[in-house]
Amino acid sequence: MNEDLLNDIKHLLQWYRLNYGDEIALSEDFSLNLSIEEEEPAPAVPRAVPPAVETDVPSADTAKIHGHHPKLKAFYEQIRDCKQCDLAKSRKHFVFGMGNPDADIMFVGEAPGRDEDEQGFPFVGRAGKLLNKMLFALSMKREDIYIANVLKCRPPGNRDPLPDEVLQCEPYLKQQIEIIRPRVMVALGRIAGQVLLRSEASLKQLRESTHRYNGIPCIVTYHPAALLRNSGWKAAAWQDLKKIKSIMDDV
Ligand code: URA
Numbered sequence: 001m002n003e004d005l006l007n008d009i010k011h012l013l014q015w016y017r018l019n020y021g022d023e024i025a026l027s028e029d030f031s032l033n034l035s036i037e038e039e040e041p042a043p044a045v046p047r048a049v050p051p052a053v054e055t056d057v058p059s060a061d062t063a064k065i066h067g068h069h070p071k072l073k074a075f076y077e078q079i080r081d082c083k084q085c086d087l088a089k090s091r092k093h094f095v096f097g098m099g100n101p102d103a104d105i106m107f108v109g110e111a112p113g114r115d116e117d118e119q120g121f122p123f124v125g126r127a128g129k130l131l132n133k134m135l136f137a138l139s140m141k142r143e144d145i146y147i148a149n150v151l152k153c154r155p156p157g158n159r160d161p162l163p164d165e166v167l168q169c170e171p172y173l174k175q176q177i178e179i180i181r182p183r184v185m186v187a188l189g190r191i192a193g194q195v196l197l198r199s200e201a202s203l204k205q206l207r208e209s210t211h212r213y214n215g216i217p218c219i220v221t222y223h224p225a226a227l228l229r230n231s232g233w234k235a236a237a238w239q240d241l242k243k244i245k246s247i248m249d250d251v
Contacts, residue, residue: 064121069101071179079152084168087153093120097148097176105144105248106182107131108173108192110223111151113158122147123224130224131188137241138248146180148173150195166195177213183251185216186244189223207240210247217247 066073076096082088095112098121107123115125123131135141151161151169161169173195177185187193190203196218197211206220221240222233 064098065096067099067101069179072101072176075175075179079172082152082172085153085165087151087155087165090156091153092117094152095120095122095149095154096152096172097146098122098142099146100143101146101180103144103146103180104183104251105140105146105186105244106177106180106184107145107147107186107188108196109147109149109188110191111149111158111161112154113225114154116149117154122149126228127223127225130228134224134237134241137238138245146176146182148176150192161191170195177216182216184244184247185213185218187218187220189226190220192223193220207236210243217251219244219247 062073062076066076080094080096082094088094091112093112093116095116109122109127112122113125113127115128116122122128131147132142135145150173151165152172153169155161155165185196187196187206190206193203193206194200196213197206197220199206203220203222207222211218211220219240221244222237227233227237
């Protein structure tokens, strides 16, 4: 059997195992297990010392954000206190991005959610856990990618970004892409795809081709949060992952 086919089968089985456990999917009616197991709460440890006095919102670990990359770090310092739109008033953290500034692949999401706003990093909640599984199916880890959102601050109640907010914030994303210069880009969900590609096409249409963002191959796939809500899209997501893998292998 040729090596590509073997690798393909290996990755498909990894993807299935991650989502189904050790069960085998027999038909399309088989309901996929997309649940993300909640982590066991840590056992309560009696405190030997009084708790520290709570101060301000803790600042995010900046090394994870810019990886000490001089240009990315300087850009982060430049924009981290942005107050260009009203989202600055309600945010806890400005969520710049996270990961490896030398990554070959960059993922782009929509906007921070509640967990991301709390912690200051993108994709650290339930959608982030599923994203980690998707990366695993590509034989990658979070350390291998850079990830950022179109918006850097959480829209209240996780509503869709407003056109004005995108207008203000998108130049930040553009600059990040310019600094990181990935070889492949992946837009997670319709909104990231539409913004990056200046398109009004549906997610279905956007998924149909490999696009170019300033010459960089760009795939649009499902947002992990959408996959958590709609397990039926998992098989199509697998097709997208295969496409990403094959582009990565070619560039
Ligand atoms: N959804 C996004 O689009 N981005 C995040 O960082 C988290 C959830």
